[in-house]
Amino acid sequence: FNITFFPMHFLGLAGMPRRYADYAVQFTDFNMIVSIGAFGFGFSQVYFLFAVVLPTIRGGAKAPAKPWEGAEGLEWTVPSPAPFHTFEHPPLVK
16 A cells, blocks of 8 residues: 555655656656555455455354353353343352
């Protein structure tokens, strides 16, 4: 993101007009950096799609009731998802 958009500030300060299909030669280096950053930004979104979104949609193994040692709070004494009226009487907190 920063490699894409931060050099555009310097291009604007140097006098490059916005929304031009063709630009002056002195802006070539910064525009090349911006283009590389934009491709990297796009590839990172594709990676996010395959590494996070698709596994989330597919689902996986259910988490156990107590996923780590030392989980002793009230939230670990009820099933997941918690029932509508979780406790009939106020629980004893130690």
